[in-house]
Amino acid sequence: MTELERYRDQAAAAAEELVQAAGLRRGQILVVGCSTSAVSGHRIGSASAPEIGQVIFEGIRSVLYPMGIHLAAQCCEHLNRALIVEAKAVPGADIVNVVPRPKAGGSFATAAYACLPNAVAVEHIRADAGMDIGGVLIGMHLREVAVPVQLSNGQIGQAMILAARTRPKYIGGERAVYDESLK
Secondary structure, X not given: OOHHHHHHHHHHHHHXXXXXXXXXXXXXXXXXXXXXXXXXXXXXXXXXXXXXXXXXXXXXXXXXXXXXXXXXXXXXXXXXXOEEEEXXXXXXXXXXXXXXXXXXXXXXXXXXXXXXXXXXXXXXXXXXXXXXXXXXXXXXHEOOOEEEEOOOOOEEOOEEEEEEEEOOOOOOHHHOOOOHHHO
């Protein structure tokens, strides 16, 4: 197995585990930020690798697409952490005009833009779960309340994976009754 194949498999396994832990369903959104530099053992933003971005995209997409779960690929800070997503995932959203590139948006977002049907860029989203590959800070794109998910394999290549699911807020205090299925 090549290193790129290993990255693809690790990405798919992480996505599958997160989808299960978060209880994601058809139509929901998983936001993913990925530093291909970190995956290959370099400082974030210093060694963008389109081939790594492509295989990680393919691995994650192979899990999400059959389940009808939307992928939102976070761009790097050069594009203000905009997101690349299929237009049908964000009806009525304010679309922004930008095309990511490996050193201005990131290799992962570039792969998403090239491969997602009718890909658009948006500045804001409220995703149902998220995966941060390499410490790129995706929290701003998650719904409240984010709950950490510890994955059994917390790495792709040399990059650490941080994952989260979301749940509705608990309100009402000690006398309130909660729907346990929404945890």
